[in-house]
Amino acid sequence: MKEITLETKIHDLLNDYEGMKEILIGINPKFKKLNNPVLRRTLGRVAGVRQAAIVGAMDPMDLLNQLRLAVGQESICESCTEESEACHLPETKPRPDWVNASPKSILDANAILDADKNPLAIARKALRGLEGEEHILLTADFRPEPLIEEFIKDGYSVYIEETEGLFHTYVQKAD
Numbered sequence: 001m002k003e004i005t006l007e008t009k010i011h012d013l014l015n016d017y018e019g020m021k022e023i024l025i026g027i028n029p030k031f032k033k034l035n036n037p038v039l040r041r042t043l044g045r046v047a048g049v050r051q052a053a054i055v056g057a058m059d060p061m062d063l064l065n066q067l068r069l070a071v072g073q074e075s076i077c078e079s080c081t082e083e084s085e086a087c088h089l090p091e092t093k094p095r096p097d098w099v100n101a102s103p104k105s106i107l108d109a110n111a112i113l114d115a116d117k118n119p120l121a122i123a124r125k126a127l128r129g130l131e132g133e134e135h136i137l138l139t140a141d142f143r144p145e146p147l148i149e150e151f152i153k154d155g156y157s158v159y160i161e162e163t164e165g166l167f168h169t170y171v172q173k174a175d
Helices: 009-016 020-027 029-036 037-043 049-056 060-070 110-115 118-126 145-153
Strands: 105-108 135-140 155-162 166-172
Touching: 009 037, 009 049, 020 029, 020 037, 020 049, 029 037, 037 166, 049 060, 049 145, 105 110, 105 118, 110 118, 110 135, 118 135, 118 166, 145 155, 145 166
Parallel strands: 105 135
Antiparallel strands: 135 166, 155 166
């Protein structure tokens, strides 16, 4: 079997290791979303172990080592070191002024997933309709790290806030 790394895609883990979905859910109940076939087919191909850890509000190295041990691989490190950027969540940026305006669209990632739809596809469609300084707001009970990284790759500005366990992801065309 392939070595599991922070960049290993969740889709590959689920295909390469029997019982991996149950292992992931056992590690963190937030991974119950993997029961959604749309999530597994779409975001599972984009999200790696590092991103899954962020979605699950976990230390990426902790998740990585738990997965490695579950399949008989040695852990990579016992604890994170300051030199390991992969061990830390992204830094919080100051709130940009454009976030204060009303969003053109508000999307609920949980409701989209519950309807067996792809939140990335729906968000991209909403983003294509933006004009000027308009933005969309994506809400979820998890940090949608795979979506955030895709928005950034697509050239959008992204700002994330967490309030009482709900993540608000604001997305606007970059300047």
